[in-house]
Amino acid sequence: MDPNYFKSYDMCWGTLGTVRPFSNFHPDRDAMEIQAALEKKDAVTLVRILTNRSNAQRQLIAKTFEEITQRDLAAGLKKALSGELEALLLELLMPPLEYEAHRLQQAMAGLGTDEETLLEILCTQSGKQLQEISASYRHFYRKDLEKELKGETSGDFAKLIVALLNKENVAGDVQRDIKFLSASLNGKKAEAGPWIEILTSRDSDHLNKVLFGLEMESGQMVDQALEKKFTGDFQLGLKVLVQCIQNPDVYLAKRLMTKKTPIVQGIMVSHCEDDLLCIRAAYLKLTGMSLYSALQKQYKGDHLQAMLAICRSED
Known part of the structure; x- marks a missing residue:
């Protein structure tokens, strides 16, 4: 345990993160230590420094390292390390928006698509965060994220994914939303539209009231209703979204x-x-x-x- 962890200069009780800014932070000193560690392939020192600094501090370290050595820190890590440790420390070096863009890109890379990683990110980030991630994706990959997602998905699942990427908080009436969702489940074939529209355009407090009311009215958990009425990726998408609304x-x-x-x-x-x-x-x-x-x-x-x-x- 880093002895300065609990002395962090901007730590406050109630913070919910585990990695916090290092209190006695000197980017030039860290950069010099990292330079020596890279030459020796000293993984212990690299881990100690990079896991005990906030992301903002890591960005300063990387900038200072480049100024001192005229070399890129990420390239240095790739040369000195390998395997899962290399991947982890490189991920820690990425600014948060770049990292989420990277995760989305990786979920769509190669054969097949990692639908649940797409859902994890899209369902747990706010609309504003997703706009910023989309801009970062465009900057780093020179591609439009929405178009990429459409190309990797289809049908109602694609509509859900795009709606999640563009989610917004629109005022709604709880009882009316319960009525629409209930009606969508009562026909021979469940309607996807109301679920996509309502679950991607209301705030979490409103949606928790809607989901609770729907369960009271139907006498079954929402998960159970979704399993009975929907299939495939769209069912998965709704189930993940409901779980993230109820308890991310x-x-x-x-x-x-x-x-x-x-x-x-x-x-x-x-x-x-x-x-x-x-x-x-x-x-x-x-x-x-x-x-x-x-x-x-x-x-x-x-x-x-x-x-x-x-x-x-x-x-």
């Missing part, structure tokens, strides 16, 4: 339970400065084991130490 921390904790490294790293890097403490608490409640202990069972070596540093402590 529980949804993300369940994703961590897959134990797939890209998923685990993606969530931990994305959420370590915002709400990883909440996700950790949800994980403990779901599994009976702390995320810190679960990581120790799954990983080893320097990669494990980096993951534990981001997780930060036992629950």
Whole structure:
């Protein structure tokens, strides 16, 4: 544990992140230490520094490193490291918007599409954040994110994905929304339109009231109704969206339970400065084991130490 962790100059009780700004921060000193560590391929030092600085501080380190050495820090990490540790430290070096754009690009790269990673990002980010991620995607990949998503999806699922990317908060009437969703489920074939329109254009407080009212009226959980009435990717999309409306921390904790490294790293890097403490608490409640202990069972070596540093402590 970094001894300066609890002395962070802008830490306040109630913050929900695990990675916080380093209090005694000197980017030039960090850059020089990293330069020496890269030459020696000293992974311990690289992990200690890069996992104990906020993202904003890492950006300053990378800038200072380039000014001092005339070299790119990411390129240096690629040369000195390999495998999962290399991938993790490179992810930590990316600014947050670039990192989310990177995750979306990776979910669409190659054969097949990782639909649930697309959903995870689109369902847990605000409309404003998604606009910024779209701009970052255009900047780094020279492509329009909405067009890319349309090209990777089809049918009602594509409509849902695009609506999520362009989500907004429009005032609605709770009882009327319950009525529309209930009516959409009562025909021989359920209507997708009302679900897409309502669930992507209301705030979470409003939607939680709508979903609760729908469950009271129908006598069944929303998940059960969706399983009966919809199929395929669209069913998956609605189920993920409903879970993220009701409790995003529980949804993300369940994703961590897959134990797939890209998923685990993606969530931990994305959420370590915002709400990883909440996700950790949800994980403990779901599994009976702390995320810190679960990581120790799954990983080893320097990669494990980096993951534990981001997780930060036992629950």
